Amino acid sequence: MSPPAQHGLWPALCCFGRGVSVLLTVSAYTVIAPFGYLVLAVLCACWRRQPQQRARRLQRITASAYRLMFDWLALVRIARFDHRRTLPGRPQGSCVVIANHPTLMDVTAITAVLGGGCTIVKSALYRRRMLHPLLVGAGHVEGPGDDPISIGRVVDELVGRLRDGFSVIVFPEGTRSPRDRLGHFGRTAFEIACRAGVPLVSIGVRCSPRYLSKDDPLLSPARTLPELRLQVLAVDDPTDARLDSRMLREMAESRFNAWFGAALAGHPSASYVQEGKNSSCPIRSKTS
Amino acid sequence: MPDPIEDQLKRLIVDTLGLEDVTPESIETAAPLFGEGLGLDSIDALELALAIHTRFGVQTKENDEKNREYYHSVSSLAEFIRSRQAEKSASGG
Numbered sequence: 001m002s003p004p005a006q007h008g009l010w011p012a013l014c015c016f017g018r019g020v021s022v023l024l025t026v027s028a029y030t031v032i033a034p035f036g037y038l039v040l041a042v043l044c045a046c047w048r049r050q051p052q053q054r055a056r057r058l059q060r061i062t063a064s065a066y067r068l069m070f071d072w073l074a075l076v077r078i079a080r081f082d083h084r085r086t087l088p089g090r091p092q093g094s095c096v097v098i099a100n101h102p103t104l105m106d107v108t109a110i111t112a113v114l115g116g117g118c119t120i121v122k123s124a125l126y127r128r129r130m131l132h133p134l135l136v137g138a139g140h141v142e143g144p145g146d147d148p149i150s151i152g153r154v155v156d157e158l159v160g161r162l163r164d165g166f167s168v169i170v171f172p173e174g175t176r177s178p179r180d181r182l183g184h185f186g187r188t189a190f191e192i193a194c195r196a197g198v199p200l201v202s203i204g205v206r207c208s209p210r211y212l213s214k215d216d217p218l219l220s221p222a223r224t225l226p227e228l229r230l231q232v233l234a235v236d237d238p239t240d241a242r243l244d245s246r247m248l249r250e251m252a253e254s255r256f257n258a259w260f261g262a263a264l265a266g267h268p269s270a271s272y273v274q275e276g277k278n279s280s281c282p283i284r285s286k287t288s
Numbered sequence: 289m290p291d292p293i294e295d296q297l298k299r300l301i302v303d304t305l306g307l308e309d310v311t312p313e314s315i316e317t318a319a320p321l322f323g324e325g326l327g328l329d330s331i332d333a334l335e336l337a338l339a340i341h342t343r344f345g346v347q348t349k350e351n352d353e354k355n356r357e358y359y360h361s362v363s364s365l366a367e368f369i370r371s372r373q374a375e376k377s378a379s380g381g
Contacts, residue, residue, distance in 0.1 A: 147355045148322065148333035149348050155334070187331040245331065246306070 011223040014077070018221035021076040026218070036065075037130045044137035052164055055139035059116030059166075062138060066112040078221065079105060079211060081228040083112040089232040090114075090201060094162045096193040099203040099230075100182055100256060101171040104212040106205045109228050110169055117169040118161045120154060120188070139166060155192055162196035172249070176214045182260050185253040190245040194238045202233040202252055204259050233259055291317075293366040296343070301362075304339040305332050317363045325361070333359055340365075346372040 047054035173183035298312035
């Protein structure tokens with residue numbers, strides 16, 4: 001087979017094929033998913049007496065399901081993500097994982113690699129009848145909604161999860177990243193890392209070409225196969241920031257912005273960003 | 289005429305949240321506290337609620353639909369504190 005050209009019939013055919021794959025996958029998901037959620041709801045009820053063990057089991061099941069999903073997406077050429085690749089520099093034990101949010105696929109990719117993790121879920125999604133038992137059972141936390149004070153409940157619950165040995169995944173931008181820059185980081189992730197005294201792991205996510213971002217919807221697949229890559233940018237010990245969540249946020253946000261700017265410019269100094277193969281990431285400190 | 293609660297609130301915001309490059313005088317009474325106004329975030333709101341409880345004895349209830357309204361600006365927050373203090377004194381608390 002000749003190498004695919006950037007323009008012409010072949011990319012257009014690939015794009016059309018991906019569109020058909022997306023439609024078939026979404027249709028299959030719509031038919032099969034309710035049964036899966038039903039099984040998980042039954043498991044939640046069966047394991048209700050041991051909530052922590054239930055959460056761990058459900059998170060493991062979810063992570064396995066995401067790995068299967070990525071194998072399927074690669075098979076039908078919708079997107080590619082190698083969940084078997086480890087993240088060098090990631091600490092063992094509970095931690096707060098923060099990441100930029102270029103695509104809807106990144107939370108599933110991070111969970112697939114970590115093997116689990118608690119997240120903050122938007123209220124509307126959290127209260128959806130079909131998902132609610134799984135989200136509660138797996139230890140995910142309902143977002144604060146419009147009430148600025150209810151972030152206190154969210155912080156308390158997440159610190160509790162960290163103390164129970166779970167990891168917490170937060171997208172500090174609060175929504176998907178804009179195309180040409182990163183959004184402003186909120187302070188929740190940094191506050192819970194400081195309160196719980198656990199490492200803060202910064203993961204850079206790249207999806208090239210962009211897919212499932214705010215501007216690239218599900219049914220508009222790119223002409224080339226989207227590939228998702230994760231890279232540990234740094235592991236910060238909150239005591240390095242004197243347990244000050246503002247300082248910790250500034251450290252992390254400026255690092256992410258520098259990384260994103262270098263990646264956007266294709267700067268050679270951002271080589272670790274571009275392919276994610278070597279491990280020259282600046283690990284500040286490691287905590288087991 | 290300056291409102292004493294609004295003035296205290298402005299000082300409380302600067303002191304409690306450790307805002308650099310912001311003075312109580314530079315905070316506009318009607319400007320939004322969050323987002324494009326003073327740029328506070330939800331954790332700031334939480335710290336501010338605790339400080340208001342300590343300073344004014346007024347507790348902010350969680351999951352109150354009106355919290356967003358109360359915490360919109362210094363003037364709305366001052367109005368919230370005044371109304372809660374009036375309720376307290378009316379009930380003899």
